[in-house]
Amino acid sequence: MRFTNLFAPTLRQDPADADVVSHRLLLRAGYIRRVTSGVYDLLPLGLRVLRHIETIIRQELDAAGAQELLLPMVQPAELWQQSGRWDKYGRELLRLVDRHDHASCLGPTHEEVICHLVAGDLRSWRQLPMNLYQIQAKFRDEVRPRFGLMRGREFTMKDGYSFHADDEDLAREYDHMFATYQRIFRRLGLNFRAVEADTGSIGGNRSHEFHVLADSGEDLIAYCTECDYAANVEKAISGRAKPLATGNEQPLAQVATLGVTEVDAVAKLLDIAPSQLVKTLIYRVTGGELDGKTIAICIAGDDQLQEIKLQRAIHAEALEMASDAEITEAGGVIGYIGPQGLTCPLFADTALQAACDLIAGANQNNTHLRHLSMPRDAANAHYFELRQSCADDQCPHCGGTIALARGIEVGQVFALGRQYTEPMEVGFQDRDGKRATATMGCYGIGVSRLVAAIVEQCHDEAGICWPMAVAPFQVALITLGNGEMVTEASAELYQQLTEANIDTLWDDRKERPGVKFKDAELMGLPLQLVVGERGLKDGMVELKPRQGEKQLILLADALSHCLQSVANPQ
């Protein structure tokens, strides 16, 4: 491609509304433009990168035995009503009504549609297993889209679904897809980590997320520095670095804490560690057996409640901090809430299970209690793992040290089981001649998000630094000046490179050298091949990897050098 034919408007200054590096660079380098909140145009350069990522995904999935198909974006409400998600999915599901007053939605994910398809044609166990995938635009009406391609409302996703005769075979395919995902992300040149994950609203019983490690990531993951354990903090379980004190049961005693309510302030006033305090939080529950009820949660003073864990533990759909009135009704005194004397159900973190000699609110103004013993004074508590993992925690598997890192979730695999196949009636006749329901797995990759995630990990001061495997062009052929000699040599090189199937962007613009170098670096092309009069006099050109040193080479050797650098990038 000649630069003069390429639509790639680069910006000299940073766009005002982009704070995150990938968003900023993709806008500046002419890869994307915003249409409206969370919706982007993918310009030719952006599309090239996306296509390269798709190609790697296709190659690996096809090799793994999956088949590509394409499902519709507009889906009838009936399918979602059948699975039960029409009412459950919430406002992220963009619903529309057509001219016949028929309700539909834009697909945020395709479990219903694929089950409908498979249910229609599945007859026998002999047809199983099958693994079907598609790469397609998804729409989720996110409450707060942000960071460019990182969290859009419309985005490109690879979603795959597998169907099996039994859970054993599903487990096999789950592991197979897990390994395939690792190969895909490795080929993309990413520093990533697979972590155990909560199954969220998609449901199911086993799930891993794949995270690209980056400080701008929206997720927090906990991992062991000594073994393979890694999990999203929404799910991670780890032991406190310093267990809480047990034994030593002394009688409860009131202590005046006039106007002091915050954990750190109380700890300071009483000259104790924050871990010796118990925080009591009051929530209102939506969904599940406790629907509409108020509940109390106890957690160590220096721990944070992980709400997702609580939600899972009590099978709730949503949690909200209780209002002042609800707290009072439950017997709590705001600022001095403690487990004793509350009238609502009490849940506590397992770290507190045997803890004694604690300080807690007394449910009395300006008063705390000393020597609180959870087993003795909060005997009605139900214990669950509710605290969020912290750095320096103990690994549950090997006892090693836990560390935290930020991650961008770029893929997730779920063993769904029969959660969708039951209501969608995906049945077949098993080898004993009996009717059976298929079991299902689903596997997603955020393709457009990957574009952003790669930039987050591969950039420097000057711009993007694409891995060779996904770069929109592999070589930036930069012609310096307009002389006949350099133009002819460049044209010759351009033809050679193109014929050798090397994606080459020939900067044939009448621009000064600085402009060309800056644009090539901003765009992040992995190799620069520079043709200038200075070198050409001696039959030489320059080859420079995006982040490496430049090398003078013979014009005659340029093609073979490029072939080698493309095949074996630094």
Added chain:
RNA sequence: CGGGGUGUAGCUCAGUCUGGUAGAGCGCUGCCUUCGGGAGGCAGAGGCCGGAGGUUCGAGUCCUCUCACCCCGACCA
């Protein structure tokens, strides 16, 4: 949905407090000079100051309403 912020030239932004002819830099067009790291000169083009209503002799500026976008939070495969 709560909190904060921004809308003026293609981009980045001044001008708004204190009402009085619409500005700068970069980019863009033409010409000249320059030609190895976002050059210099000259001449130009480009604006319903997000939108609607109001106050005023007069509104980018003041008032009311509204829309869009960004950030933090809540939420979220």
